[in-house]
Amino acid sequence: MNDLLQVCEFNAAYARTIDTDALEQWPAFFADDCHYRITHVENEREGLPAGIVYADSRAMLEDRVSALREANIYERQRYRHVLGMPVITKAEAGAIEAETPFIVARIMATGQTELFASGAYHDRFARRDGRLRLASRVAVCDSTAIDTLLALPL
Amino acid sequence: MNTVTAQPASQPVKWHDRSLTRVPYSAYTDPALYAHEQQRLFQGPSWNYLCLEAELTDAGSYRSTFIGETPVVVVRDADGEIYGFENRCAHRGALIVLDKCGHAESFQCVYHAWSYNRQGDLTGVAFEQGVQGQGGMPKSFCKEEHGPRKLRIASFCGLVFGSFDDDVPTIEEYLGEEICERIERVLHKPVQVIGRFTQALPNNWKLYVENVKDSYHASLLHLFFTTFELNRLSQKGGVIVDASGGNHVSYSMIDPQAEKDASYKDQGLRSDTDRYRLKDPTLLQGFKEYDDGVTLQILSVFPGFVLQQIQNCLAVRQVLPKGTDRTELNWTYLGYADDTPEQRQVRLKQSNLIGPAGFISMEDGAVGGFVQRGIAGAAGQSAVLEMGGDSAESSEGRATEASVRGFWKAYRKQMGTQIDLRGDAL
Secondary structure (H helix, E strand, O other): OOOOHHHHHHHHHHHHHHHHHOOOHHHHHHEEEEEEEEEEHHHHOOOOOOOOEOOHHHHHHHHHHHHHHHOOOOOEEEEEEOOOOEEEEEEEEOEEEEEEEEEEEEEEOOOOEEEEEEEEEEEEEEEEEOEEEEEEEEEEOOOEEEOOOOOOOO | OOOEEOOOOOOOEEEEEOOOOEEHHHOOOOOOHHHHHHHHHHHOOOOOOEEEEHHHHOOEEEEEEOOEEEEEEEEEOOOOOOEEEOOOOOOOOOOOOOOOOOOOEEEEHHHHHHOOOOOOOEEOOOOOOOEEOOOOOOOOOHHHHHHEOOEEEEEEOOEEEEEEEEOOOOHHHOOOOHHHHHHHOOOOOEEEEEEEEEEEEEOHHHHHHHHHHOOOOOHHHOOHHHHHOOOOOEEEEEEEEEOOOOOOEEEEEHHHHHHHHHHHHHHHHHHOOOOOOOOHHHHOOOOOOOOOEEEEEEEOOOOOOEEEEEEEEEEEEEEOOOOOOEEOOOOOOOEEEOOOOHHHHHHHHHHHHOOOOOOOHHHHHHHHHHHHHHOOOOOEEEEEOOOOOOOOOOEEOOOOOOHHHHHHHHHHHHOOOOOOOOOOOO
């Protein structure tokens, strides 16, 4: 399978995992020693490093899932990710860099659906034994504002 | 029950006349009260947080923001001083500045090219003399008599505040000594912005400000620390409410004696409570940077400013009303300019605690909306604020709503619906 198709397949599985509430499987898309961050275009443009979610290990992503399940209080909600075609910006033997646009609708327990986020994943994949894992995923949102709260990951 | 009616007389919000322990729900929904707040409170004798001095680094640096709903511009001029003025062209009222921030020699409205210097003076009117003898402004038109309203600007520890009122007390007087000390404690050296995020809250602005001041809810709503057993029994805390009621600090700190006792008890408890533990405890691994042992300090300045220190995680928050049931919460995450790379990384990791997705703050984004939705149709009913009594004074411990009552004390004074605790005629 070529790089583009492999990234597409990876992203489809990633989105499905979050959208079907299989959050426990979400960290497995990342390498042990990974970077995951949710930010927006203005912070990126100015080089400001903070994120509303900021992880530098897969264990931190697992902790976030545990917190969402056991500790944090938020109204029942789910997402629908719609991912665009990736642009492969760099491809080497063990690594791929790609950018993939996303749109995420949020569906609340009340039945209301709204556009929650749009943006692009800025990714670095590591390939091991033919499988891709995220060494880094930065979800760069187009909007600087988050409505109410962000519980589920992007 | 005797009630007093807010001015003007048509105001439908009925306030309890003798006590701060009741808040009419209509205070969060009434459009007339909301409009009245803009005028009496945000444009009245209050200091409104605008930005950081660190964001206006050199001559011409500007930011556009809001006081209440009113758009304003804050800019540093060549004399090094910071100036502020309404972001409204004196001609037709269009916005003068469209960008959130930038660098400008001067400002020009895009509509008819009226121009302004960095201090907000009207300096140019396009075709003022007409074109080829036709048109133009009348000879009597005097540019000095026109211009956006100017702000009084005050800076304290690098925080820039603005006021529309010429008679507002000095910023130091407005904050009071204790609040000044607590701001100085955190902002004792230059800071750097490390990120900005906006959270759109589905509720009246006052519900968020009350939440910030409400030390009672912290351990009940926010279960992150409890679930992962990160609470320290050996913490003690308190609430400081200033004389006006409007400014507050809630804090917790390590109690060294209790720490010693608790560590003994911990030995026996560990075995049966290892169900939930962080897999990556480096999330909260910090470093000691304040000698006083204070691990959490939440400070608010009336009407809508918050300075936060949660362990090594520093931020300021600006609360902006956007309608009776919409609020914009602007988070600015901070580090110190002299942070080592390791210290900066600690702050970035601890920032998972705060903001729109924060382990201990995401709930605050939602509860205001729960109230706003819950009180629909209950305009005649009131919220109850009796935890810790009926006063609005500093106290030990955090099971109190003293600083929430303090907010209403300051609010009602500024809105002209003062309470009369002695029962005298108003």
